[in-house]
Amino acid sequence: MKIIVCVKRTPDTTTQIRVKPDKSGIEQDIEWILNPYDELAVEEALKLKEKNGGIVTAISLDPDANNSVLRRCLAMGVDEACLLKGGKNYDSYSVAKLLADEIKQREYNLVLFGKQAIDDDNYQVPSMVATLLDVPWVSVVTKVEVNGDSVCATRQIEGGEEIMETKFPCVISCQRGLNEPRYPSLKGIMLAKKKEIPVKEIASLPESVAVTGHEAPSPRPPGRIVGEGSGAVKELVRLLKEEAKVL
Numbered sequence: 001m002k003i004i005v006c007v008k009r010t011p012d013t014t015t016q017i018r019v020k021p022d023k024s025g026i027e028q029d030i031e032w033i034l035n036p037y038d039e040l041a042v043e044e045a046l047k048l049k050e051k052n053g054g055i056v057t058a059i060s061l062d063p064d065a066n067n068s069v070l071r072r073c074l075a076m077g078v079d080e081a082c083l084l085k086g087g088k089n090y091d092s093y094s095v096a097k098l099l100a101d102e103i104k105q106r107e108y109n110l111v112l113f114g115k116q117a118i119d120d121d122n123y124q125v126p127s128m129v130a131t132l133l134d135v136p137w138v139s140v141v142t143k144v145e146v147n148g149d150s151v152c153a154t155r156q157i158e159g160g161e162e163i164m165e166t167k168f169p170c171v172i173s174c175q176r177g178l179n180e181p182r183y184p185s186l187k188g189i190m191l192a193k194k195k196e197i198p199v200k201e202i203a204s205l206p207e208s209v210a211v212t213g214h215e216a217p218s219p220r221p222p223g224r225i226v227g228e229g230s231g232a233v234k235e236l237v238r239l240l241k242e243e244a245k246v247l
């Protein structure tokens with residue numbers, strides 16, 4: 001079985017994000033991690049390989065040619081990695097087109113994604129890649145079962161689950177609950193350090209959507225004590241009605 005996993009570098013969830021003074025993006029001197037939903041996709045690829053045999057390839061598109069998330073994938077047990085280096089400011093369609101162009105040059109049964117990237121939260125790349133590859137797509141998947149040349153995927157829907165079956169090749173995007181991603185072993189980390197990660201320079205595409213600015217959320221106003229005991233209730237209700245306008 002040939003499995004491709006698309007992985008993105010995202011800011012660590014605990015990092016303090018700062019917007020650049022010119023509002024063109026965020027300051028880059030922060031901690032970066034493998035997008036947590038992509039970690040689920042990597043784990044699932046490894047589990048499928050352990051059960052059915054095959055090869056797992058991780059692909060990442062990164063404007064700075066930073067290969068740290070691909071090193072982590074290799075340390076987890078991925079067989080090979082490929083880094084696509086392109087211009088900055090790509091929108092979801094450009095990301096999908098560049099990934100799909102790379103995937104088309106490879107043999108694959110299954111392409112795995114996270115359901116979303118936790119920084120931009122667009123949820124768009126997997127569906128666009130599936131469309132560009134002209135293969136079926138199942139999203140927000142919490143269980144994957146392979147039966148010969150087809151795959152049965154359970155997906156989360158409002159108030160229940162939906163079970164879908166499709167033939168390979170196909171695209172699946174992964175949701176929390178699918179598995180528990182493994183920690184890389186020391187041996188895995190050492191082996192990953194030695195592996196070569198090919199870098200492909202790719203031409204940027206014209207933007208179909210441009211980000212025109214970034215704003216940090218306005219700081220929360222400080223809390224206010226309006227009084228004590230039952231005597232404060234009247235004033236609290238007035239403030240909730242007239243200032244906060246939540247009643």
Ligand SMILES: Cc1cc2nc3c(=O)[nH]c(=O)nc-3n(C[C@H](O)[C@H](O)[C@H](O)COP(=O)(O)OP(=O)(O)OC[C@H]3O[C@@H](n4cnc5c(N)ncnc54)[C@H](O)[C@@H]3O)c2cc1C
Pocket residue numbers: 006007008009024025026035037038059060061062063064088089090091092095099112113114115116117118119120121122123124125126211
């Ligand atoms: C390090 C970095 C810096 C960036 N800086 C800027 C910037 O300054 N300004 C700007 O406009 N845009 C920038 N981009 C592009 C932008 O952040 C998004 O990649 C793009 O809009 C796609 O949206 P999304 O990440 O929300 O994708 P979603 O559709 O939410 O992602 C879903 C899934 O698609 C896959 N995926 C998404 N992106 C990639 C990728 N690059 N490589 C491999 N798989 C991927 C992952 O499996 C992910 O879980 C940057 C991207 C990266 C990786």
